[in-house]
């Protein structure tokens with residue numbers, strides 16, 4: 001007997017589309033299944049001003065194939081020179097849905113991020129006033145902090161003090177990877193949410209390092225111990241509305257991944273929904289998939305749930321490409337190392 005599940009069309013609350021040839025190749029992979037996505041601004045150079053975001057949105061919409069419907073939800077990259085009035089104007093005219101904070105040096109293309117939090121105080125105060133959420137890459141960058149501890153240390157040293165200093169600022173902890181992240185969200189109110197990626201529900205650090213180093217499992221924040229993966233699975237499938245899907249699908253071409261100094265990022269857009277459904281089924285939580293993938297994100301961002309639906313049908317394991325070709329070179333798709341039985345129809 002075939003089993004099927006219909007949910008509102010999902011959205012991706014953390015997505016990297018890049019630009020140019022890679023944008024053209026990866027955009028359909030997301031637009032096929034997702035209605036909207038929060039578009040990360042870490043281009044080179046980054047999307048800093050309202051003007052940059054408007055131009056990037058136009059490039060995304062021009063890259064969308066005929067007949068596909070997709071709404072990019074734009075963000076601005078917070079720098080120490082960001083102008084609070086420009087942010088407010090871009091929010092007022094509906095262009096942006098969030099501002100993104102990268103601690104300088106924390107991840108791919110984060111060099112223009114924030115070093116001195118005093119310099120962005122004015123912007124954060126304005127955001128609290130106009131109720132514009134701050135999305136945070138939550139890792140400290142201090143060289144003496146072990147990479148596996150950087151999220152937990154960020155919560156204590158940066159995030160918690162920042163939230164205390166900015167009451168009223170709504171924050172999304174992006175791509176949480178630890179029990180500490182889960183606990184911190186749970187201990188707070190609905191003004192704090194967190195996105196969880198597909199791949200962090202599937203891999204732990206052994207997948208990355210045992211039996212040979214696997215560059216396509218390297219992302220930031222780096223996958224942690226198994227107990228943390230289990231905490232993320234519990235949070236994502238729990239039905240708690242403060243947790244929602246942000247795939248962090250982050251394409252890099254193979255030469256940039258399979259390198260002596262490979263880039264961080266897992267590309268998951270193509271098979272994300274099938275993987276997620278498999279995970280929710282394994283956790284006996286198929287009833288909570290709609291919340292995680294389609295409802296909790298819009299609720300946090302104050303947007304309507306998509307009215308269209310997608311149906312997932314269970315059957316023989318599906319096939320999907322190993323790589324997506326782009327004019328800049330191939331991009332390897334995330335391999336969940338398990339058969340996927342749920343097809344999106």
Ligand SMILES: NC(=O)N[C@@H](CC(=O)O)C(=O)O
Nearest residue numbers: 016107108219220250264265
């Ligand atoms: N997640 C990643 O490993 N990489 C992202 C940046 C980010 O989200 O930190 C990227 O832009 O490639």
Ligand SMILES: [Zn+2]
Nearest residue numbers: 107137220221
């Ligand atoms: Zn990040």
Ligand SMILES: [Zn+2]
Nearest residue numbers: 016040248250
């Ligand atoms: Zn990201």
